[in-house]
Amino acid sequence: MLKIMLINDNEEEMKNQQEMLAKELRAEVVCKKTLIKVFTSLI
Amino acid sequence: MSELNAVILCNSGYEKKHLIKLSEQLEKIRTPCKVFLSSTDDAARVEKENIYYIREKISMDNILPLATSSLKLLTDKEVSTTDPANYKPIKITDLQKLQISPCDIYLRIHKQNLEKHLLRFKRNEGFDHSRVKTYIDNELRYMYVKDKDLDIFKNAISAEMIKQLNLSCDKTQTSPISTKLTFDYLITELKDEGFTPRNIEVVESVIESINQITESSKESSRLKQQLSLLFSSPDSDAYIHNHLTAVISAAIINKISWGSQQHIVKLSHASMFHDLEIIDRPELLELREESDYSSNNISEQDKKLVSRHALNSSLFMQDLPDLPLGVESIIIQHHGSPRGIGFVDKINPAKLSKLTLVFIIAESFVHTLLLSRKLKNLSYLHKKQHENQKISYIMSKIEKEYTSNQYREIITALKESF
Numbered sequence: 029m030l031k032i033m034l035i036n037d038n039e040e041e042m043k044n045q046q047e048m049l050a051k052e053l054r055a056e057v058v059c060k061k062t063l064i065k066v067f068t069s070l071i
Numbered sequence: 072m073s074e075l076n077a078v079i080l081c082n083s084g085y086e087k088k089h090l091i092k093l094s095e096q097l098e099k100i101r102t103p104c105k106v107f108l109s110s111t112d113d114a115a116r117v118e119k120e121n122i123y124y125i126r127e128k129i130s131m132d133n134i135l136p137l138a139t140s141s142l143k144l145l146t147d148k149e150v151s152t153t154d155p156a157n158y159k160p161i162k163i164t165d166l167q168k169l170q171i172s173p174c175d176i177y178l179r180i181h182k183q184n185l186e187k188h189l190l191r192f193k194r195n196e197g198f199d200h201s202r203v204k205t206y207i208d209n210e211l212r213y214m215y216v217k218d219k220d221l222d223i224f225k226n227a228i229s230a231e232m233i234k235q236l237n238l239s240c241d242k243t244q245t246s247p248i249s250t251k252l253t254f255d256y257l258i259t260e261l262k263d264e265g266f267t268p269r270n271i272e273v274v275e276s277v278i279e280s281i282n283q284i285t286e287s288s289k290e291s292s293r294l295k296q297q298l299s300l301l302f303s304s305p306d307s308d309a310y311i312h313n314h315l316t317a318v319i320s321a322a323i324i325n326k327i328s329w330g331s332q333q334h335i336v337k338l339s340h341a342s343m344f345h346d347l348e349i350i351d352r353p354e355l356l357e358l359r360e361e362s363d364y365s366s367n368n369i370s371e372q373d374k375k376l377v378s379r380h381a382l383n384s385s386l387f388m389q390d391l392p393d394l395p396l397g398v399e400s401i402i403i404q405h406h407g408s409p410r411g412i413g414f415v416d417k418i419n420p421a422k423l424s425k426l427t428l429v430f431i432i433a434e435s436f437v438h439t440l441l442l443s444r445k446l447k448n449l450s451y452l453h454k455k456q457h458e459n460q461k462i463s464y465i466m467s468k469i470e471k472e473y474t475s476n477q478y479r480e481i482i483t484a485l486k487e488s489f
Contacts, residue, residue, distance in 0.1 A: 030076050030077070030142065031074050031075050031076050031077075032075075032076060032077045032078070032079060032138075033075060033077070033078045034081070035078065035079065035080045035081060035082055036081035037082050038081075041081070041371060042081070044078075044131075045131060045302075046079070048131045048135075049079075049135075049138075050335050052131075052135055052139075053135070053138060053139070053142070054180070055076075055077075062082070063080065063082070063085065063089055063093065063104070066078065066093070066096075067092065067093070071312060
């Protein structure tokens with residue numbers, strides 16, 4: 029399954045985007061608020 | 072995070088150093104990962120193939136088309152809604168043999184309780200073999216082609232195999248080319264003679280569940296060793312024999328008055344396990360009666376091994392807690408001996424279960440079919456054998472060999488499958 033990391037500090041906007049990406053691209057969407065958190069999870 | 076495919080950055084204000092660091096981090100992960108972000112500041116850009124810049128604020132309107140095309144995805148509108156029955160399975164490992172896709176190839180997905188098909192490889196496009204490998208690594212075993220394209224796909228595979236075997240086709244030669252017998256090739260031949268496989272999905276799911284044993288059972292178990300050997304060679308005579316026996320058994324059960332899906336599950340298990348004890352000895356698998364011992368110069372030790380293989384193959388079942396009842400007895404009795412030791416001169420059907428009789432007829436049909444197809448490969452030397460290769464000839468041979476009343480319904484069911 030496609031895995032996408034979505035970074036958005038606007039929580040409400042992020043939830044809508046997560047739902048849309050999961051629906052349209054059949055992807056598993058992992059959400060983070062900042063790029064710093066992305067780096068942490070990638071390490 | 073090794074499987075990450077894309078990162079979408081919706082926040083603004085990224086500096087070049089952030090993107091360089093992100094790019095470095097993503098290069099360390101296993102799968103190629105693409106990054107999508109909004110940026111109007113050209114000076115802050117890092118020019119990398121996997122980074123896509125959007126000049127406006129990220130929204131689903133602009134990100135979805137870009138992600139869809141760059142990740143080679145299809146949207147719901149592009150997902151085929153054609154009837155799933157119009158798609159035929161192909162083994163994904165076959166794709167590794169091809170460089171160009173001979174037809175459109177689809178991935179089957181289940182969505183809202185419906186089966187849908189996603190176009191993954193377009194006709195005449197080169198294969199992305201890393202993508203095929205990813206599918207295989209994720210334990211995907213089948214992809215799908217449209218019914219009308221199945222022959223095109225099989226022809227492409229056959230052509231590739233002939234090429235690999237360095238066989239050149241001289242168009243002036245009238246003799247047939249020796250063709251490697253594969254399960255797909257034989258099924259196509261049977262279909263040409265009117266055979267309609269039934270409940271094939273039940274058979275395939277049982278075979279798949281048995282294949283899983285090779286990964287889940289104890290490291291050192293002999294069951295795992297023997298099954299691994301069987302499943303590692305899907306083009307071997309043994310595997311084709313077992314697979315076809317399961318398919319023919321299912322077809323018989325489908326046509327028989329008392330048949331049920333549970334019977335197909337049992338017979339599919341029996342088909343894959345019945346010779347497991349000697350699966351590592353292909354020369355012994357050919358032996359079907361005691362008179363074969365002398366003509367094949369078989370040692371005393373091997374005679375004992377062959378004589379007890381039905382019983383010993385059934386003992387592998389002890390390691391399988393979820394096996395349906397009755398499989399063991401089919402395996403024990405598959406050469407006609409109620410105790411699973413030795414061959415019997417004349418099988419007494421009254422002493423055997425009905426399912427065992429179905430198995431005996433299915434296996435006998437497959438054995439004769441495979442023998443005749445091997446002869447067909449040599450038929451340019453023996454043109455008179457053409458008649459013997461017809462299904463009607465194989466059927467009449469079985470009818471002559473199995474004359475008891477108990478077989479009548481089973482043989483009729485087999486004939487009705489064509």
